Amino acid sequence: xxxxxxxxxxxxxxxxxxxxxxxxxxxxxxxxxxxxxxxxxxxxxxxxxxxxxxxxxxxxxxxxxxxxxxxxxxxxxxxxxxxxxxxxxxxxxxxxxxxxxxxxxxxxxxxxxxxxxxxxxxxxxxxxxxxxxxx
Amino acid sequence: xxxxxxxxxxxxxxxxxxxxxxxxxxxxxxxxxxxxxxxxxxxxxxxxxxxxxxxxxxxxxxxxxxxxxxxxxxxxxxxxxxxxxxxxxxxxxxxxxxxxxxxxxxxxxxxxxxxxxxxxxxxxxxxxxxxxxxxxxxxxxxxxxxxxxxxxxxxxxxxxxxxxxxxxxxxxxxxxxxxxxxxxxxxxxxxxxxxxxxxxxxxxxxxxxx
Numbered sequence: 001x002x003x004x005x006x007x008x009x010x011x012x013x014x015x016x017x018x019x020x021x022x023x024x025x026x027x028x029x030x031x032x033x034x035x036x037x038x039x040x041x042x043x044x045x046x047x048x049x050x051x052x053x054x055x056x057x058x059x060x061x062x063x064x065x066x067x068x069x070x071x072x073x074x075x076x077x078x079x080x081x082x083x084x085x086x087x088x089x090x091x092x093x094x095x096x097x098x099x100x101x102x103x104x105x106x107x108x109x110x111x112x113x114x115x116x117x118x119x120x121x122x123x124x125x126x127x128x129x130x131x132x133x134x135x
Numbered sequence: 136x137x138x139x140x141x142x143x144x145x146x147x148x149x150x151x152x153x154x155x156x157x158x159x160x161x162x163x164x165x166x167x168x169x170x171x172x173x174x175x176x177x178x179x180x181x182x183x184x185x186x187x188x189x190x191x192x193x194x195x196x197x198x199x200x201x202x203x204x205x206x207x208x209x210x211x212x213x214x215x216x217x218x219x220x221x222x223x224x225x226x227x228x229x230x231x232x233x234x235x236x237x238x239x240x241x242x243x244x245x246x247x248x249x250x251x252x253x254x255x256x257x258x259x260x261x262x263x264x265x266x267x268x269x270x271x272x273x274x275x276x277x278x279x280x281x282x283x284x285x286x287x288x289x290x291x292x293x294x295x296x297x298x299x300x301x302x303x304x305x306x307x308x309x310x311x312x313x314x315x316x317x318x319x320x321x322x323x324x325x326x327x328x329x330x331x332x333x334x335x336x337x338x339x340x341x342x343x344x345x
Contacts, residue, residue: 077262086274087252093263114259117234133260135237 001080002031002095007042009096011076011115012108012130015063016099018043019073031075033082033115034122039097041069064107065099071107073097074124076115076131090116090135098127106130196248203249203271212278213244213251213270223293224284226306227255228313229268230276237266238281238310240303242293253278256296258305263297281306281313 002008002021010016019039024031031037044067065071077092084090092114099107106127115131128134188194204210211217221227221241228238239255242265249271256265268275295301 081267086272087250087267087269088272088274089267091265096262112260113262114264135259135264135266 002035002037002075002078002097006095008039008073008075009094010039010041010045010073010099011096011113012098012106012111013045014099014106014108015045015065016041016043016069016071017045019071019097019099022070025072032080033075033078033118034124035075036100037073037075037097039071039073039099041065041067041071043067071099072102072104073099074119074127076111076119076127077113078116082116082118092116100127193248199249200271203273209270209278212280213246213253221253221278221280222284222288223291224288226281226283226309227253228279228281228310229253229255230279232274232276237268238306239264239266240293240296240306242296243291257307258302259307263302281310 003024004021006021008019008021010019020042021031021037022040023038025036025038027035044063044065075095075097077094077096079092079095081089081091096113096115098111098115101107104124104126109130111127111131113131114133114135115127117128117134119125119128119134200210212221214220221244223241223244225241226238227241228236230236237255237257239257241253242256243254245252245254245267250269251271252267252269254265254267256263258264268278270278296303
């Protein structure tokens, strides 16, 4: 249930760490996995242990976005339970998103973290192929 | 007057004739719709005897379970009377017909006949994930018990395992060891499997500290 003011984790290496949702696109309800939203970057990912292994390679080139930037994003994980057509339900621990440009291509080059399989249904196969795991 | 009357007379005659026939037609029409009830001498046809269900919902559930789980393996795995049944706290592995298998700690069993489900919790790429599965779903190929809880859980729902204090984190190592032991030995040397499981546990704890 991503709506106005929701804070999400950004799980790509675009440079954003925490973003805030400011609008849901093409819908009059809260956003679910695979929906496109507009976000404001609230916190930048800085050099340090939290950037994780592998991030040290491209720390200087990492920050493609800055604090205060307005970007489009795709929701990839939600805390709200999401029911699948076969009756199974999936629920993640956090809300997370991936930044994209206006054309729909991801800004970052790698993702860290599991993403929902609903992205395939919504034609976000580029994000799915970047993700290390999908569920 | 003389030239007009002969021309009018035959027309009037026709008119009257037509009117007469029309009236006759309507009369016959009304006659056909006249209802004459037939005498009821044949016995009224009795409806087929309705199948008596004492507990309709339970019977429907039983019928559906018989279709979806013909061997009864799934039912016994989660039956309350079976001492070998899966309980909350056990680590279960759900093999799916579509997609990868999912393993996790069972923290809730929802018993609702054919719609029974289990809630599994695991940690994938350091993100907690919970999934509900319907145990009789045709999409579920099999459910295996990877590891049992040493002590019986005193709660029916282990929702406290979501809290950081009780969260056991990823069970991926335990599951991997289990799968390796199953694939390599097919249950011949149980001691090796148990050792592997212990190793897996230690690894998990180390991850949690990090």
